[in-house]
Amino acid sequence: MDNAQSSWQALLRLLRYARGYRRRIAAAVACSTVNKLFDIAPEILIGIAIDVVVNREDSFVASLGLTEPGQQIAALAVLTFFIWAGESLFEYAYMLLWRNLAQRLQADLRQDAYEHLQRQEMAFFERRSTGDLVAVLNDDVNQLERFLDGGANDLVQVLVTVLAVGGVFFLLSPLIALLAFTPVPLIVWGAFFFQRRAAPRYNAVRAQVGALANRLANNIGGMATIKSFTAEGREAERLRAESEAYVAANRQAIAVSSAFIPVIRMAILSGFLLTFTVGGFQVLNGQLNVGAYGVLVFLTQRLLWPLTGLAQTIDLFERAMASTRRILDLMAIPVGAAAGGDRRLPEPVRGEVSFETVTFRYPESGAGVAGVSLHLPAGRTLALVGATGSGKSTLVKLLLRFQVPDAGRILIDGVPVETLTLDSLRGAIGLVSQDVFLFEGSIRDNIAYGRPDADDADIERAARQAEAWEFIERLPHGLDTAVGERGVRLSGGQRQRLSLARALLKDPPILVLDEATSAVDNETEAAIQRSLAHLSHDRTVIVIAHRLSTIVGADEIVVLEAGRIAERGDHASLLARNGLYAAQWRVQTGGAAEMEAHSAAR
Incomplete structure (x- = not known):
């Protein structure tokens, strides 16, 4: 296109945009x-x-x-x-x-x-x-x-x-x-x-x-x-x-x-x-x-x-x-297929999640998931494990409609997610990811991000549930402490607890933990586990974890390999199978003795 013509066309486009002026x-x-x-x-x-x-x-x-x-x-x-x-x-x-x-x-x-x-x-x-x-x-x-x-x-x-x-x-x-x-x-x-x-x-x-x-x-x-x-x-x-x-x-x-x-x-x-x-x-x-x-x-x-x-x-x-x-x-640039529909989840949201033969591949790498079918009843805990690139985080992105399946569908309480408004869909899900993002501002602002109208009592309650209140109280300015850009003034464990408190204050029926404890120390991990044990009651929880010790109590554990379901069951049954999960358990815990005990029990 001739550049002069292009410039005048740009001016005409600007005038069309500015017709209200x-x-x-x-x-x-x-x-x-x-x-x-x-x-x-x-x-x-x-x-x-x-x-x-x-x-x-x-x-x-x-x-x-x-x-x-x-x-x-x-x-x-x-x-x-x-x-x-x-x-x-x-x-x-x-x-x-x-x-x-x-x-x-x-x-x-x-x-x-x-x-x-x-x-x-x-x-x-x-x-x-x-x-x-x-x-x-x-x-x-x-x-x-x-x-x-x-x-x-x-x-x-x-x-x-x-x-x-x-x-x-x-x-x-x-x-x-x-x-x-x-x-x-x-x-x-x-x-x-x-x-x-x-x-x-x-x-x-x-x-x-x-x-x-x-x-x-x-x-x-x-x-x-x-x-x-x-x-x-x-x-x-x-x-x-x-x-x-x-x-x-x-x-x-x-x-x-x-x-x-x-x-x-x-x-x-x-x-x-x-x-x-x-x-x-x-x-x-x-x-x-x-x-x-x-x-x-x-x-x-x-x-x-x-x-x-x-x-x-x-x-x-x-x-x-x-x-x-x-x-x-x-x-x-047109908004992609991830744009929402016009339906809302019926209240109260129970939190039942279903993946029906879901397939998705990233165009650049070819990685993703293929034919994954899962059903998570409301109030239950599902753990997803597997090697890096096996498709764990992809399923979470698909659930939140950060990506759109190539085939299959995902439902919450029986409603296909593509028919829901993004506000209704994402309002029902609380996400705590491994890569915590805190906004520049105070601790109060970051915890209340999902509920800007929350009062200090609600913020404190969420912080206590996430076992973050103890370190907040020790800070000179408490909830008014500035976290810095991306939370640089706090430790990794502190940022992770604030992220959990932020999700808990939102009080979602579905809580997603995407390797939320993989980058924290043992003490912080234990604190987060205590919080989750308390909070998983009457709430649907999806946990992605590398540390298998954090998901022992999950109602169902699904092992993914190359985007497909390789194994599924609870902790005991997967150990008894002596497959991928059991091998990873042995690597992480040196649990040969426990494996033998399970075999003897059978």
């Missing part, structure tokens, strides 16, 4: 127009003043009824005052309108883009880099704001200048009008020529912004790993390479945009010289009034010199349209 845009354009008309009026008044001084009673103003030269000058002075006052008033008005429009539009655009992102399925975020998404929502939106702050007004005023000044020129001297406007087509052609050359370069700049943001986000998030491997120098060099690539991309765009002004300046000079010389000879020959000549000379500058700023305006425009394309393209 049409009145504000129209008001801003009107104020810019009136301001520019007032702005060019003083040059006309100067020519009229020269005409008054030279021709006195025979001047243009005299023909309007003011025959005395003194009266003419006084009238021009009063008119000049009101013109300057009007220009100032409408300059204030257009700046207010354009800048407030820029702020409102960028805020709404960012909000709409973010809300659209939130509706995407989790697979979308696995494909896209965080840094690139942040760059779109932040830097690209800000780039559009910068254009609306000044560039939009400049475009309007350049157009008004050409039309208004052109009308005065043709009224006073069609010949000089043609001569003065001779370079205008060249200037406009040059603007679009440079725009076409600049557009792909600014696309590259915006892409490099995303890459640079992604590098920064990754490095800051992985700072502990960088330091542990003493890789600071290596990562600094990688960042320098990304920064230099950004500089190089900008350099190419700057090289094009910077060449515009010198070229256009020479075109402007030719138009001014033609007006100056031809008009001067016409005055000397009596073909042109001296006042009109003054108007033409001054207006030639007023017409042509602002066109040198067209380069900067085009520069802002191209940057903004490159950003606009990225923003609107992001918002145009």
